[in-house]
Amino acid sequence: MTTGIPVRHQAAFLDRDGVINIDHGYVHRWQDFHFAPGAVQAMRRLHEAGYALVVITNQSGIARGMYTEQDFQELTRQMSQHLLAQGVPLAGVFHCPHHPKGTQAEYTVDCSCRKPAPGLILQAIGQLGLEAARSLLIGDKLSDLEAARAAGVPKAYLVAGKVGEEDSSTDERCRPDGRFESLAHCVDTLLAQPGLNP
Secondary structure, eight states, X not given: OBOOOOOOSOEEEEOSBTXXXXXXXXXXXXGGOOBOTTHHHHHHHHHHTTOEEEEEEEOHHHHTTSSOHHHHHHHHHHHHHHHHHTTOOEEEEEEEOOOTTOSSGGGOSOOSSSTXXXXXXXXXXXXXXXXXXXXXXXXXXXXXXXXXXHHTOOEEEEEGGGHHHHHTOOOGGGOOSOEESSHHHXXXXXXXXXXXXX
16 A cells, blocks of 8 residues: 655655554554554654655464455554654555465465565565665564565664564574664664764
């Protein structure tokens, strides 16, 4: 999904569950969607700093039959409208509905878009005219970081409760450029650094 809002060439690619919102597990209804503390303000600051905001999210619950593509699109619509009303326009939301062990035949595939594959990021770059080399990614899993590296995004940051995973990895693609307790903390730190405000 893209919004039609004109975008800048640099993007902040954001994972959804666990970064933008609290990950309750397979969130698919607006009434169960709760923004992480400070997330909306952090996204507004990224937008104001010149980054196009692009959500990149695995949604294997679709393949698992836990909710439908229509459920996801409706939640995305409500999330996007809420953010826009708060001065936070999304340039696009890109999702992978697949899982190789799903229960819904049309989505039970080994795809190129499920992170850690870079397909979602590459799709966003192509559709929105973004420059990977000027962009960054913020995720909560090592698979997010690996997808960023594979797509040519040079800076990737880890937030929330997954930081311990990094310590046991020897794969350079899984080494974050920084580890933070939340999206808000990450953005506060990044925007205080020279060169991240265009």
